[in-house]
Amino acid sequence: MERRNFLKNLALGTLAGSLASRIPGAFASDTHASEPFVGDADLVAIKGGEPEQMFDKAIEALGGLKRFVKKGQKVVVKPNIGWDVPPERAANTHPGLIGHIVKRCLEAGAAEVFVFDNTCDNWLKCYNTSGIEEAVKKAGGKIVPGNEERLYKPVSISGRVLKNASVHELILSCDVFINVPILKHHSSADVSIAMKNLMGIVWDRRWWHRNNLHQCIADFAGFRKPDLNVIDAYRVMIKNGPRGVSEADVKIMKSMIVSTDIVAADAAATKLMGNEPAQIGHIRLAHEMKIGNMDLSSLKIQRITV
Amino acid sequence: MKRNKLAAWRRVFGLIFFGLLLLSFADFTGFLPTWFIRWAGYFQFVPSLLKFLHAPSLLAIGFLLILFITWIWGRVYCSWICPLGVLQDIVARLKILKKKRSRAYGLLPSFKILRYSVLILVVAGLLSGLMQPLMYTDPYSLFGRMIHQLVFPLFLFLNNYLSGYLSGLEIYFLKPFPVTGFQPASLAFSVTLLALLIFLSVRYGRIYCTAWCPVGSFLGFVSKFSIYKIRISKESCTSCGRCAKSCKAGCIDYHNKEVDFERCVGCFNCLNSCPTGGIHFQKTFRTHSLNFSPERRHHLWLLTAAGTGLLLKPKVIWAEELQKALVPAPRLNPVTPPGSISTERFNDICTACHLCISACPTRVLSPSLTEYGWRGLFQPMMDYHTSFCNYECTRCGEVCPTGAILPLLPEEKKLTQLGVAAFQKLNCVVYTEETACGACSEHCPTKAVHMVPYKEGLLIPKVNEAICIGCGACEYACPTLPHKAIYVKAHTIHQKAQKPEESDTSKEEVPEEFPF
Incomplete structure (x- = not known):
């Protein structure tokens, strides 16, 4: 893990150097950055555009996707596909965004891009109704089952409560892990964002529910931190989460949070929903455990309005 | 001598109906559209009859067509349409088992008393709202249960094994499906029944159909009056006995040159077995016009109408009971599938064919054991410890062939x-x-x-x-x-x-x- 981070930082440094002169010019033409461009942002918050467009701009601000995806690498894109509801209900990540990220990863040279979720409703129905299966196939990615125990391999977790988990084999074998949750209200975990989305790469979630859910979510967030967290806040379920009852639960916020820091990303998204990060158990615990930083004032944030 | 093509056509039809139902019951993927499954079972006598009685519509008159066909040609249903009949024919043809057959088929006792006792028991059960006798004798339901318990899991395990093997190579072409909702007792029942059927059909031919099956007995009764019948020509017959040896139903008495057409399952193997061309499938009114009596025909119609009226009666009683909406729940009841309206109604109509269990995409439907009491043994129930009912799904009602689960629109569901x-x-x-x-x-x-x-x-x-x-x-x-x-x-x-x-x-x- 350390070598990976070191390499990442190295790559980041060189890329930032080479791109710093180029990007601001490119931005000036079509965006109104509310703050001067800094180039080494910890977190990018963007609003006002379509999901695909916002992703491209946010990634550009972080130094381009090539910073995260190298030629020949194996990539996993993990959306939330938990429920058998259409995209308008905002219980699953925006299908267009997932298809777009898959496409961009392949363009960046990824050998393969896999997409899956351990769904709550019947998985075939979820994959289909969410529109994500179709979007991934169209983009050239591989949509993979997440509903079989044999796909999950036991690992040990150095958490306060969580010591063991079974994790999807692709998460263990991939080079790049891109976490693409949707921001929504949640009846158990208060909010469901990036850390909560990782419950879709493990098998026995009931154990978590029985044994201090917030602590388990925080414990697991430190196991395999996603290389990138892209929070879809285009449509946001503000009540009746995580499944929702009707479109009245949804507020169209046309926003997105992108960060390599899963805790910071969750903190920013929580604020977007009007909640305080410190009030959310798993965010506060993950911050305490130094898995990431929820103190947004100490972070370099790039704010973009399309 | 020109070969009669009826036996060949019978095989074609039999295999089509058998194949359609096999697919419907063994589809673990939920890939088959419900209209396909519905039409595959359209001509199945018992489900169609039950559906007509409990949810009458043009979609449920398959059994009337069967009656009509039987009136013309005899109980050809048994060899051309009935999946359990075709299954026995296939089993008896298997080379490995064929060797075990020590002798050719031959005339069997008619088992008239046994056969009619079963039929009477089934009809009496239906009239009094007791499904048990029908559930364990109806060939369609027995077949369905067998396929669900034996073939469905076989395909499923094969698929999951292959899918698991391939996913190890990071090939995710085959999708794994959940392995749940099986019931050991129901499995044991099906295995026993299959073994028994294999033994009987290999050793004696279609004895299940002629001595036991209530559908066969009923259609056999109707075929007494059918227009076409198998007849042995007294002139050309040399009493060589080849027809009798080819007769799976064991209904040809070549010594007396007589055919007990009531037991004939319409396989038509006998037609090509006769070296002198002395056995025919022919119109009986012309050659035996003395048998026809308009008066008797009239009485028969009256009888049929009265019978139908009797069968319809329980439905009316049930409707009154439902309106009273009395909820007697002294014990914990199992949850019945959406569209079944009430536990009692469901118990009264379901033949436990397991088609809905095969078709349920979330596998929440499972065969019961004693949850409904012994009366509802193997009838499906919602097993919420295994899975739950998908909010948008209405598949069980769409495939149910008996009307035990009525189809619901998603909004109603x-x-x-x-x-x-x-x-x-x-x-x-x-x-x-x-x-x-x-x-x-x-x-x-x-x-x-x-x-x-x-x-x-x-x-x-x-x-x-x-x-x-x-x-x-x-x-x-x-x-x-x-x-x-x-x-x-x-x-x-x-x-x-x-x-x-x-x-x-x-x-x-x-x-x-x-x-x-």
Whole structure:
């Protein structure tokens, strides 16, 4: 893990150097950055555009996707596909965004891009109704089952409560892990964002529910931190989460949070929903455990309005 | 001598009907559209008859066509359409088993008393609302159960094994499907029955059909009056006995040159067995016009009409009972599938053919054991510890061939209350551990199970029964052990739930400034 981070930082440094002169010019033409461009942002918050467009701009601000995806690498894109509801209900990540990220990863040279979720409703129905299966196939990615125990391999977790988990084999074998949750209200975990989305790469979630859910979510967030967290806040379920009852639960916020820091990303998204990060158990615990930083004032944030 | 093609056509038809039903019962993927499954079973006598009695429509007159066909050609149903009949024919043709047959078929005793006793028992059961005799004799249901219990899992395991092997190579072409909803007792029943059928059909031919099967007996009775019959020509017959040796039904008495057409299953093998061309399938009115009596025909019609009227009667009684809406629930009932209307009605119509269990995409439908009492042995129930009912899905009602589960529109289904969730606080994680949980509320499609403030920073589930539809998502999701903190209390008569607060508009509210 350390070598990976070191390499990442190295790559980041060189890329930032080479791109710093180029990007601001490119931005000036079509965006109104509310703050001067800094180039080494910890977190990018963007609003006002379509999901695909916002992703491209946010990634550009972080130094381009090539910073995260190298030629020949194996990539996993993990959306939330938990429920058998259409995209308008905002219980699953925006299908267009997932298809777009898959496409961009392949363009960046990824050998393969896999997409899956351990769904709550019947998985075939979820994959289909969410529109994500179709979007991934169209983009050239591989949509993979997440509903079989044999796909999950036991690992040990150095958490306060969580010591063991079974994790999807692709998460263990991939080079790049891109976490693409949707921001929504949640009846158990208060909010469901990036850390909560990782419950879709493990098998026995009931154990978590029985044994201090917030602590388990925080414990697991430190196991395999996603290389990138892209929070879809285009449509946001503000009540009746995580499944929702009707479109009245949804507020169209046309926003997105992108960060390599899963805790910071969750903190920013929580604020977007009007909640305080410190009030959310798993965010506060993950911050305490130094898995990431929820103190947004100490972070370099790039704010973009399309 | 010109070969008669009827036996060849019989094989074609038989294999088509057999194949269609085999596919319907063995499809573990949910890939087959429900119209396909519905039409595959359209001509099956018992389900069609039951559907006509309990949910009459043009979609349920397959059995009338069968009666008509039987009136013309005899009980050809048994060899051309009935999947259990075709299964026996296939088994008897298998080379390995054929060797075990020590002798050719031959004349069998008619078992008239046995056969009619079974038929009377079945009809009496139907009239008094007891499905048991029919459930364990109806060839369609026996076949369905057998395929669901034996072939379905075989395909499923094969698929999952291959899919697992391929996923090891990172090939995710084959999708794995959940292995749940099997019932050892139902499996044992099917295995025993299959073994018995193999033995009987290889050794004696279609003795199940001629000595036991109530559908066969009934159609056999009708075929007494059929226009076409198998006849041995007294002039050309040399009493060589070859026809009798080829007769699976054992109904040819070549010594007396007579055919007990009531038992003939219409396989037509005999037609090509005769070296002198002395056995025919011919119109009987012309050659035996003395048998025809208009008066008797009239009486027969009266009898049929009266019989139909009798069969219809229980339905009327049931409708009155339902209106009284009496809910006698002295014990915990299993939850019945959406569209079954009431436990009693369901128990009265379902033949436990397992088609819905095969078709259910979430595998929540499972064969029961004693949950309904012995009366409903193997009839399906909702098993919320295995899975839960998908909110949008109406597949079981769409495929049910008997009308035991009536088809519902998605809008109706979403308001059909099978039972209501009951919260058992003493088992709940929030109460026992004082940590957050709301798995039940997460899964609830109507938010009937919602979270209300409990202690400092904690929320606890609460049920709004009015909008609960009893889908079991909460019970399935509840993580507590060994008992659930929330479960669905079944209604013995399904109720109508209120609509959850709904609207189809989302507000657009792009933040002016980021709140950080």
